[in-house]
Amino acid sequence: MPFTPKELAAISTPAVLIDLDIANRNVERFQRYADAHELNVRPHIKTHKLPEVAQMQLSAGAIGITCQKVSEAEAMVSGNSKIDDVLITYNIVGEDKLESLRELAKRITLSVVADSKTVVDGLSQTFNKEPQPLTVLVESDTGAQRCGVLSPDAAQDLATYIDAAPGLLFGGLMTYPPAGQEASVEAFMKEAKTRIEARGIPVPVVTSGGTPSMMHAAEAVVTTEYRPGTYVYNDRSLVARGACEWDDCALNVLATVVSVPTPNRAIIDAGSKALTSDLLGLTGYGHVVGRDDITIDQLSEEHGRLISAEPIGLVVGDRIRIVPNHACVVTNLVDTVIVKGHGRAVPETLPVTARGKII
Template identity: 45%
Template structure:
């Protein structure tokens, strides 16, 4: 937490950590106390829980659609500082109408696509057109550009959009980018003004693979037990897809067993992890407790009701995962 904050501080980039990874208000408060400008949420449900816990500056980079969700958004905006994104006229118009009804002024960023092929406008001209459309609405303010992930296309897209908008003196105040794997490259992109990282708070096997964190920095694991050894080289753990999720995130296998790094978790049932230890010199026994670093910490957090915080082998606190399942 401190290391990313210091890095971003030293480059004048605002830190907006993404709470989707931990979903725990107490950790969000620690991120703010360490110097974050605000937090990022991915769903209105998450914003509601964080606002209730006292978080006051929240970025929700999501297309909010439909009367029910727009009403919830505007009610939140009456209490806290909240900004959102849009990538279509449909979203902008919905936000405008709801903001007017609730007498709220809503800052809106335009999402653009840097190649992930998820949401986001495709061209700088589309981004500029949407920026104009936002600024024409009396209760919306065009606040800047947002994308994920940060990559080599980001700067030129922002520069081209800015060039179009400057002619009409529309300024791009914020350029928000994200992604834990790329976080230490943020300073190489001069257009970036804010950074959203989520997984950096814990780390996982995917973060390790990306090189953004080292094994000794990873602060997230699941303690499991070997419940069966049906054959000489096959073991079964008491954790499966309902513990670790089925997320592969491009990796081979479903987790790293710290005590047997050569073992391979090759498949999951719902409550069983199937692993092969033919490459291990020592073989695990039934009843042995094993520490597993999951592929993707965000989806694992979302499966648990509580996270146990351990320092030097001693339980320091147990955090309820307050925003678990807040997908609406």
């Protein structure tokens, strides 16, 4: 049930709208694929930051969620949340965060990653007196050149180190793979797994992620678990990559035209504080729904500039809907989103529970 014109007219702009029917369809589509290929799904919540949407993903069949920061995990399991299984795909460094992790592990099934002995040492010192060990996966750099051990040999070394560390349980291998390098990613993970198992250490989980190649996730047979994030909402970058259609985009930014200075230019009340400066390789800062001719060619913090080679045909007060380049960063900007669908017959305002949780 899409937002009606009357409902849209009653919303103060700029606002972030979520069509939960579309979101649920996106979630179910990937879950069906994963189920058919016996792949576990552990969605990354960075895209929505909402316990309500995580619950939708769990209801569809996800085995747990992925968070990037400890404070994000804390927010997602707070209140009435039923979320009880979280993987934090981040090196946890610092006494403050390790203590938060220790508390969190008492309440839920928790696992984290590490890519160095320094990180493992911190985890071990924190958990070596706890009744339950902490599960730690080895993060592998399969080409993205961010975090991660650089070779299967290094993965085996660190797995052995975790296996021997007091208070820790080796949980498997994790990677955030570069898009388009599937064969070398699979080769890395396979070899790492084989080497670790050769040491007599089981590798129960091999977890990978990324929305663009998710419908090919099962082709890497070594992968046991997948962590898509953006797939729940989709965005302009994913349409550009051919991963979805405009109709699959669940998140829109609703904006109002505040100025039409020339026949080919209009200014809206959504700038980089609503759409962000993320270009992700694209030209322009978003797609105006129904208006392929328009480019959002410039953002300042509170203004977005729309230009068209054709007469722009907008007047002050008109409202437009924008599919942003990158959905995840948009939800991080707003205190609330307005949701409809999937059992919600009228628009509801939800606080973005895990917004701004960078610690």
